[in-house]
Amino acid sequence: MIFNKYKKILYDFEGREVELRDIFTKVTFLDDYTSSKVYDDYYIQEGESPEDVSRKVYSNEIYSWLVLMANNIITDDEWYSGDAKFLNISNRKHGGEAFYITELPDIKPGDIIIKVTGTSGNEVLEVDETNYRIIRGFDRNFRYVWGDSGSGTLSASDKIMFARRNENNGTVEALNFITSSDINETQLTQWTSIQYKENKINSPIYFKNINNDVSIPPNLIFESGSIQGESIPYDVIYTNRNDSNTDNNFARTVLYRYMTNSGNVAGVEKYTYYTDEYTKYSSRQKIRVLKPEYRTITLDLIEQLLTNNQIGKRITIGF
Numbered sequence: 282m283i284f285n286k287y288k289k290i291l292y293d294f295e296g297r298e299v300e301l302r303d304i305f306t307k308v309t310f311l312d313d314y315t316s317s318k319v320y321d322d323y324y325i326q327e328g329e330s331p332e333d334v335s336r337k338v339y340s341n342e343i344y345s346w347l348v349l350m351a352n353n354i355i356t357d358d359e360w361y362s363g364d365a366k367f368l369n370i371s372n373r374k375h376g377g378e379a380f381y382i383t384e385l386p387d388i389k390p391g392d393i394i395i396k397v398t399g400t401s402g403n404e405v406l407e408v409d410e411t412n413y414r415i416i417r418g419f420d421r422n423f424r425y426v427w428g429d430s431g432s433g434t435l436s437a438s439d440k441i442m443f444a445r446r447n448e449n450n451g452t453v454e455a456l457n458f459i460t461s462s463d464i465n466e467t468q469l470t471q472w473t474s475i476q477y478k479e480n481k482i483n484s485p486i487y488f489k490n491i492n493n494d495v496s497i498p499p500n501l502i503f504e505s506g507s508i509q510g511e512s513i514p515y516d517v518i519y520t521n522r523n524d525s526n527t528d529n530n531f532a533r534t535v536l537y538r539y540m541t542n543s544g545n546v547a548g549v550e551k552y553t554y555y556t557d558e559y560t561k562y563s564s565r566q567k568i569r570v571l572k573p574e575y576r577t578i579t580l581d582l583i584e585q586l587l588t589n590n591q592i593g594k595r596i597t598i599g600f
Contacts, residue, residue: 310351320351320569327363338570347576352568361565371482371558377417377429379484381477381540383531384470385518386443386458388419393453394428397440403470405442405455409433416443420484422515423499423536427481435475437543442472461518461531476540482558485551488535497549499536506547508535 323334331345331354338348354360358370380394394414399407412435414428426443428435435441443456460470488497490508500517502509513528520532531537538546571579 309353319572319575321572323568323570325361325566325568327365329362331360334568334570339573339576344576347579348568348570351571354568359565361562361568367559367562370562371555374558375482375554377427377481378414378435379420379423379425379479379481380414380428380435380441380475381423381425382441382473383424383461383476383518383520383537383540384458384473385421385424385516386419386456388416388426388443388456389445390417391446392416392456393444393446394426394431394435394441395444396433396435397442397472400440400472403460403468403472405471408442412439423485424540425484429481435478437475437478439475440472441475459518461520463519463521477544479544482555483553485539485553486557487552488539488546488549489552491548491550497535499534499539501535502533503535503538503546503549504533508548 321338323338325334331348332342334348335345336342338344349355349360392415394416396409396412397405397407398409399405412433414431414435416426417429418427419425420427443458444453445456446453455471457469457471458473460468460473463470485499488499489495490497497508498512500512500515502511502513513531513534517529517531519529520537535546535549539549539551544551
């Protein structure tokens, strides 16, 4: 096997030296037009493994590593295996739900969203602990809280609070933040309402104009049924100013329209995490395979380079 040609190094493992192959020496193939003559295009079929492709192209599955090396594929996620695997990957990366709010609290991964059932003014009196989510992140530009795992159901219009575990004593404490529904900029609250909910995988990376695919920032102003050529600062939260034309009014934005109109804005579409992941993943179906007649000379060249180069060096092969 070609891997026997990798140089050996001494690796310190818990105070004991172990002799291992130098896997940090990376062999890559030159990617330019001069090398195209030695490759064929190959479209991976659903469920095919690198061994399957090697068997088809080289009549032997032992050259699966050559298939991977020619395409600089390192991890299993980079190998196209069809829609079922794509869904597993995308759900692992973007599982859970996006809960849109108008406020900008200081939320951290590991905090908790809890359904609120009783309030007095801005204070929480009662919660339903059977309906909660663990927070994986908070997108401040799009103002959605990414909730994953937990139990129960959280829906649009539900009142919610955010809580954080005190690392010193283990107690769970409510987070206070500035309310968006009060013109008094110092008014704090313990709860807010979910304006809109959707699966995280379907949340936007950016908005776009459906006519010419121009990217539209979420803080761009949307008034009189159309996009305006101005925006407000990302940190503005207030939504009930008496003057609807005031600069500091989050209610004027594309994002506010999106979250309060069930994900709909006239003339605006969204480019989602699903679209982005699917576009990248489906592009991996097409790979290049070294033509069988170049296999032997390539193996000889790799072996020669491996025995003549230093530890940890990137080796690039061109034809």
